[in-house]
Amino acid sequence: MRHLLDRQVLFFGGKGGVGKTTCASATALEASRRGKRVLLVSTDPAHSTSDIFERPFGREEQELLPGLFGxxxxxxxxxxxxxxxxxxxxxxLFSPAILKEAAKQIELAAAMPGAEEVALFERMSELIVDRDEEYDLVVFDTAPTGHTLRLLQMPELMTSWVRALSKTRKAMLAQDAGPDPVLASLERRRDRLQIVRARLMRAKAVAFVLVLIPERLPIEETARAIEMLAASDVHVGGLVVNRVLPAGTDGAFYAARRKQQQVYLDEIEERFAAFPRLLIPQAEADIHGIAQLEAVSRQLLGAA
Ligand SMILES: Nc1ncnc2c1ncn2[C@@H]1O[C@H](COP(=O)(O)OP(=O)(O)OP(=O)(O)O)[C@@H](O)[C@H]1O
Ligand SMILES: [Mg+2]
Incomplete structure (x- = not known):
């Protein structure tokens, strides 16, 4: 998966618990070791990045290790x-009387389902669009797939929403009214969303890495994600098949489990033949701390 290091933005997605955080962290660490300035962003409410690096991440960017920001x-x-x-x-923009009513409306909008997703998306967009000069690579460790894919579709959804709003606003305004600040802000937002969308579609710079394990549900989820990413024109950088049981260990239970995994591994080979794939073995224990992360980095990206 060495080609991933040529990108500017990487998303790691996949079903719950398959190894997204581990792979995103290992990739970010290795890229920083190779001299890149890297930002690792966790968008998952569970925030296991702090755990894996054994140091706290904050809400603002901070340097964790030389060249690696979290x-x-x-x-x-x-x-x-x-x-x-x-x-x-x-x-x-408005008088105190209108303000009170407006504040109520805004609070209401903030309590609406999806408001947090919109805010999350805005923050991610800011990192992709405005901060790209500052980092060579931005790595997103995302929440389980469905959620992230909805985020990627947001520019499309929001663009049509903003378009409808500005149309209504234009119709409302008197012919002789001066420049309308609300309309101007809506139009700015629409332009910005188009920039985000264009950025996400740049196959040379942006890739989505799908992490899965050799089991039924993660395979189906990966297939769905590939379809949705294709529909949004987001490039799939590759598949990481994690937790593959290594050969050469004794025991009937273990042998049976490996045989089961092999069925799924064959299926993965066949169904996802169009994408680069990499297998990562199941380790004896959880992956924790820099030294173990380095071992995963080597498996993912090879020796420097
Ligand atoms: N190859 C591996 N061998 C052994 N343990 C692993 C391996 N990959 C990941 N793990 C362990 O599995 C657990 C889940 O991994 P991780 O947190 O990376 O998954 P995730 O996809 O980010 O999960 P979530 O959906 O909860 O965010 C962790 O405890 C991690 O240390
Ligand atoms: Mg995670």
Whole structure:
């Protein structure tokens, strides 16, 4: 999977517990060791990146190791930050009387299902679009697949939503009214979403790595993810098949389990032949700390 190091943005996705955080962390660590300036972003509410590196990640970027920066996005916090921002913008535009009503509306919008996802998406977009000069590589350790894929579809959904809103707004405005700040801000947002979408579609710079284990449900989830990514024009950088039982260990139970895995490994070979694939063996214990992470880095990306 050495080719992944040529990208500027990598997403690691997959079903719960398959090894997304482990692979994202190992890749980010190795890229930084090879002299890149790397940002590892955790968007998963469980935030196991702090665990694996055995040091705390914050809500703001901070250098964990030379060249390796970490950040854990807290969707709830981002949603609240977004509310404050919008309130402030509104306060600059309207009278106190209208303001009180507007504040109520904004609070309501913030409590809506999906508000945290929107805030999370805005924060991720900011990292992809505005901060790309600062890092050679941004690695996203994501929450289980469905959630992340919805995020990637958001520019499309939001663009049509913003378009509809600006149309309504235009119709509402009197002919002779001056420039409308609300309309202007909607249009800015639409333009920005288009930039994010264009960025995500750049196959040379952005890739989605799908992590799975040789079992039925992760295979089906991977197949679904590949379809959805293709529909959103996001490039699949490869598949990491994790927790493959190594050969040469005794025991009837173990042998049977390996045989079962082999059935799924054959299926993976056949169904996902179009994508680069890499197998990672099951380790004896959980992967924890820099030394063990380095071992995974070598398996993922080869020796430097
Ligand atoms: N190849 C491996 N051998 C042994 N243990 C592994 C291996 N890969 C991952 N693990 C362990 O499995 C557990 C889950 O891995 P990880 O946290 O990377 O998965 P995840 O996909 O990020 O999970 P979640 O969906 O909960 O975020 C961890 O305890 C990790 O140390
Ligand atoms: Mg994780």
């Amino acid at each position: 950040l854990e996005i807290d969707a709830g916090h981002e949603a609240r930050r977004w509310v404050e921002q919008v309130k402030q913008q509104v306060a600059e």
